[in-house]
Amino acid sequence: xxxxxxxxxxxxxxxxxxxxxxxxxxxxxxxxxxxxxxxxxxxxxxxxxxxxxxxxxxxxxxxxxxxxxxx
Numbered sequence: 001x002x003x004x005x006x007x008x009x010x011x012x013x014x015x016x017x018x019x020x021x022x023x024x025x026x027x028x029x030x031x032x033x034x035x036x037x038x039x040x041x042x043x044x045x046x047x048x049x050x051x052x053x054x055x056x057x058x059x060x061x062x063x064x065x066x067x068x069x070x071x
Contacts, residue, residue, distance in 0.1 A: 040069055043068070043069040044068070044069060048068070050062045050063070
């Protein structure tokens, strides 16, 4: 490949990345003022001993092999 085509490809990647960044910010900007909903956070996070222990092999196995809080 020629040097100019490498620069063109690199610039295209940068432009596409910038477009994706702007699109993500545009989509999620609207939720910044939404209230936080705590439907199941206590049972899944704050009161869950498996989550509180951090990333462990046992916790990982539990997450993918156990039904917790009806889910």
